[in-house]
Amino acid sequence: MDYTPREMMAIIAAREIEDGTIVFCGTGMSMLAAIAAKKITSPRSVIFFETGSIDACLEEIPLAVADPRVMYGASSFSSMLDAFAVMQNRITGRHVVGILGAGQVDKFGNLNTTCIGAYDRPRTRFPGSGGGSDVSSFVPKSVIFMQQQKRKFVKKLDYLTSPGYLDGPGSREKAGLPSGGPSMVITNMGTFRFDETSKEMYANSIYPGVEPAQILDAMEFEVDFSRARKENPPTVNELSVLREKCDPCRLILGR
Numbered sequence: 001m002d003y004t005p006r007e008m009m010a011i012i013a014a015r016e017i018e019d020g021t022i023v024f025c026g027t028g029m030s031m032l033a034a035i036a037a038k039k040i041t042s043p044r045s046v047i048f049f050e051t052g053s054i055d056a057c058l059e060e061i062p063l064a065v066a067d068p069r070v071m072y073g074a075s076s077f078s079s080m081l082d083a084f085a086v087m088q089n090r091i092t093g094r095h096v097v098g099i100l101g102a103g104q105v106d107k108f109g110n111l112n113t114t115c116i117g118a119y120d121r122p123r124t125r126f127p128g129s130g131g132g133s134d135v136s137s138f139v140p141k142s143v144i145f146m147q148q149q150k151r152k153f154v155k156k157l158d159y160l161t162s163p164g165y166l167d168g169p170g171s172r173e174k175a176g177l178p179s180g181g182p183s184m185v186i187t188n189m190g191t192f193r194f195d196e197t198s199k200e201m202y203a204n205s206i207y208p209g210v211e212p213a214q215i216l217d218a219m220e221f222e223v224d225f226s227r228a229r230k231e232n233p234p235t236v237n238e239l240s241v242l243r244e245k246c247d248p249c250r251l252i253l254g255r
Contacts, residue, residue, distance in 0.1 A: 005188035030099035052078040098135035098142040109164025109182035136162035140180035148187040153219035165199035205231035
């Protein structure tokens with residue numbers, strides 16, 4: 001079967017979302033992954049957006065969280081304050097997974113979505129946190145989308161926008177954050193998880209046709225490959241639903 005890296009990434013993320021999960025997502029790939037989970041792997045999952053829409057029909061993929069299509073057929077229209085309160089609620093918050101993207105990630109899953117270079121004189125200015133810092137701080141599980149590039153997998157972030165495991169074991173708790181943190185990093189070459197003891201990133205799976213050396217060449221830091229497996233490619237059904245029902249116009253998947 002022919003499939004693109006973007007299709008692979010969306011399907012891997014959909015597989016990671018358990019049925020019944022409350023999914024907080026932004027725009028682009030994170031939104032596509034959430035919709036794919038709803039339509040393929042987790043029909044009882046509930047998608048909500050920081051703009052206050054909860055459990056919309058999402059018959060067409062919205063272009064942004066403020067797109068009116070995020071409101072169509074929703075179970076509830078609320079406020080941004082209520083949306084963020086869901087993440088911190090002692091009952092509902094335990095079932096939330098966030099889907100994030102970033103400009104940089106380090107070995108502990110910390111993210112930079114603010115700038116490249118000095119904050120007051122940046123070479124590149126990113127959109128900023130949005131809801132990313134709230135998600136990474138308060139939800140028990142998050143999934144991160146990244147392109148596999150050395151300038152993105154860095155030893156030291158130019159700016160810490162959203163906390164992962166900070167400096168390692170126990171550092172989230174020392175900073176006053178609840179337990180939790182990133183679960184998986186999904187790239188166009190493979191996936192990574194985080195060791196339960198060291199909290200450091202390790203290779204979890206490698207896509208068909210990709211070699212470990214290729215992945216290492218696209219990172220500033222070393223990762224352990226001893227637990228890495230070959231990732232299962234998308235099935236015919238997964239690709240069919242993704243292409244025909246999730247993003248038929250290929251607004252996110254591209255041509």
